[in-house]
Amino acid sequence: MIQQIPLVDVKAQYAPLIPELEERFSAVLESGRFIFGPEVEAFEHEAAAYLGVPHAIGVANGTDALVIALEAMGIGAGDEVICPSFTFYATAEAIARAGATPVFADIDPVTLNLDPADVADRITPRTKAIMPVHLFGRPAPLAELAALGLPLIEDAAQAFGAAGVAGTGVCSTFSFFPTKNLFALGDGGLVACRDDDVAERVRMLRFHGSRDKQTFELVGTNSRLDAIQAAALRIFLPHLEGWNEGRREGAARYAELGLGEAVDLPLDEPGHVYHMYVVRSPDRALFSAALNEAGISSASYYVTPLHLQPAMRYLGYEPGSLPETERAAAENLALPLWGTIGVDVQEQVVAAVLAAARARTRTGTGDSVLAPVP
Numbered sequence: 001m002i003q004q005i006p007l008v009d010v011k012a013q014y015a016p017l018i019p020e021l022e023e024r025f026s027a028v029l030e031s032g033r034f035i036f037g038p039e040v041e042a043f044e045h046e047a048a049a050y051l052g053v054p055h056a057i058g059v060a061n062g063t064d065a066l067v068i069a070l071e072a073m074g075i076g077a078g079d080e081v082i083c084p085s086f087t088f089y090a091t092a093e094a095i096a097r098a099g100a101t102p103v104f105a106d107i108d109p110v111t112l113n114l115d116p117a118d119v120a121d122r123i124t125p126r127t128k129a130i131m132p133v134h135l136f137g138r139p140a141p142l143a144e145l146a147a148l149g150l151p152l153i154e155d156a157a158q159a160f161g162a163a164g165v166a167g168t169g170v171c172s173t174f175s176f177f178p179t180k181n182l183f184a185l186g187d188g189g190l191v192a193c194r195d196d197d198v199a200e201r202v203r204m205l206r207f208h209g210s211r212d213k214q215t216f217e218l219v220g221t222n223s224r225l226d227a228i229q230a231a232a233l234r235i236f237l238p239h240l241e242g243w244n245e246g247r248r249e250g251a252a253r254y255a256e257l258g259l260g261e262a263v264d265l266p267l268d269e270p271g272h273v274y275h276m277y278v279v280r281s282p283d284r285a286l287f288s289a290a291l292n293e294a295g296i297s298s299a300s301y302y303v304t305p306l307h308l309q310p311a312m313r314y315l316g317y318e319p320g321s322l323p324e325t326e327r328a329a330a331e332n333l334a335l336p337l338w339g340t341i342g343v344d345v346q347e348q349v350v351a352a353v354l355a356a357a358r359a360r361t362r363t364g365t366g367d368s369v370l371a372p373v374p
């Protein structure tokens with residue numbers, strides 16, 4: 001079935017800006033500067049000012065941002081970093097790539113973010129940092145996590161513009177993958193940093209561990225934000241607040257339209273920027289089938305959470321070891337949402353979900369066969 005309604009309509013957000021993008025891209029082409037240079041520097045300054053941090057350093061993607069942040073903080077072999085398992089694989093992969101051991105903590109079932117009490121139980125003498133993820137655009141409980149006394153590295157890939165994000169972590173990392181709240185037209189990433197020395201190492205690590213391209217003091221990597229992506233990001237950044245507001249309005253509208261009669265809605269919080277609009281239901285297969293039938297995209301995230309992924313088997317987690325994570329993995333369903341989503345689209349989504357719920361009621365609860373809707 002061809003999906004007429006996507007999960008995220010990235011083009012609808014940037015389409016009005018295409019003339020401005022073309023103009024700026026022409027200027028980059030004229031300049032002949034594609035690596036570092038004025039566009040990247042200007043974006044780094046503008047991003048730092050927006051986030052309220054002293055340093056913002058462009059890198060090639062959000063995964064490199066995490067690895068580089070960990071390495072810049074001196075975290076590596078023999079160290080443990082506590083992170084959620086209900087997140088994109090890159091979170092734990094980055095810890096392992098830095099040579100450290102990911103330690104998975106369970107989540108709060110309401111916020112889907114790290115549960116500080118469970119994190120506290122997993123701290124050992126080898127724990128060097130905590131890596132909260134601001135999942136689906138909802139700020140993680142930074143104050144409670146910081147109170148545990150360890151440095152934080154915020155994986156803020158999904159949360160540019162969310163309240164308090166990048167205000168606590170030594171480093172906070174962002175991805176500009178095209179579906180993110182602030183996005184590039186390809187890959188891109190950023191490390192926001194509140195410590196001068198760590199920031200200096202981040203700058204070196206993204207360019208082979210060198211300050212001057214002559215002397216190589218660290219073993220780093222090649223991970224740069226392209227000038228052309230920085231140019232696009234500079235055009236998009238002033239629109240971020242509007243897009244995030246559009247996402248918040250869309251989330252409120254789903255509740256007003258009565259979606260909560262069929263599924264559990266995400267708890268609303270003022271600082272949440274709804275990178276994804278994620279509902280919960282033990283019957284999510286029924287709802288995703290009904291949406292698919294109506295030509296509407298939906299998605300379930302992290303269906304196999306990280307502690308049960310094949311590459312993480314060496315850590316020894318068994319099924320059932322993180323019960324809230326596993327329940328969220330089995331029940332979550334993301335519905336269409338983006339910064340410029342229209343009421344008509346949302347009405348169609350809600351109609352399909354409510355019709356499926358009514359059909360379920362007629363066939364009895366727990367029956368995941370979709371009865372025909374008259």
Ligand SMILES: Cc1ncc(COP(=O)(O)O)c(C=O)c1O
Nearest residue numbers: 061062063088090091157175177
């Ligand atoms: C939570 C999280 N961390 C890290 C990443 C990695 O970012 P990227 O795809 O830019 O490498 C992503 C996104 O894709 C993400 O959602």
